[in-house]
Amino acid sequence: MSYYINLQKSINYIESNLKNNIELEQISKVAGYSLPHFYRVFSAIVGCPVKEYVRKRRLSNAMFDIVTSKKSITEIAFEYGFESHEAFTRSFKLAYGAPPSRFRKAQVEPALYEKINLLSKNNEDGVIILKPEIICKDEILLLGIARKINQSENIKFSLLSKV
Structure with a gap:
């Protein structure tokens, strides 16, 4: 449980x-x-590296x-520590799929990456309570190569990627 308390202190600091x-x-x-231990523990418990968490929260x-x-x-870009408007726009577009100006014009309700509260995720036994949710995504196009494989053949799966 102390990992959660210590990491929550670091999240509050962030x-x-x-x-x-x-x-x-x-x-x-x-x-x-x-620092190396913190990187490992943070990534394992929070689910992403600390730098990514900071970037997501700033964005x-x-x-x-x-x-x-x-x-x-x-x-706003300078306020949140970005060195230039261009760097901010690139990072923003990568995270949200569109430049910040488009969001400002559309006045849409932003989908925010919320602060993580590790202590509220735990019950009294220190077990993480997962809250699964179903998310509908837009369709994507997948590309592949059709190939028949005989089950009796001893084919290494690593060779399949070379096909």
Whole structure:
């Protein structure tokens, strides 16, 4: 259970410093772990690397500001630690599939990446309670090669990728 408490301290630190320069060494110190151990534990429990979590939270908060405020997109980009408008737009487009200006014009309800609260995910026994949900995605086009394989043949699956 102490892993959850220590990681929650680091998440709280990240949340309170999203608009500041966040040093990963400082985050690991807040949790009380060495940097390599912190990377492993954070990824295992949170489900993504710490840098990705910070980036997602910054972009999520920036998305909220873009939709709800009158600040310029460049101002918001610098506010959340991006070095340029272009770097912010690239990262934003990669995360949300469209540039920030399109979200501002559309005034859509943003789908935010929420702060993780590890302590609320646990019951009294320290077991993570999973809440599965069904998500409908748009169709995708898959491409493959049809090939008949005889079950009696001893084919290594690693060779199939070379076909």
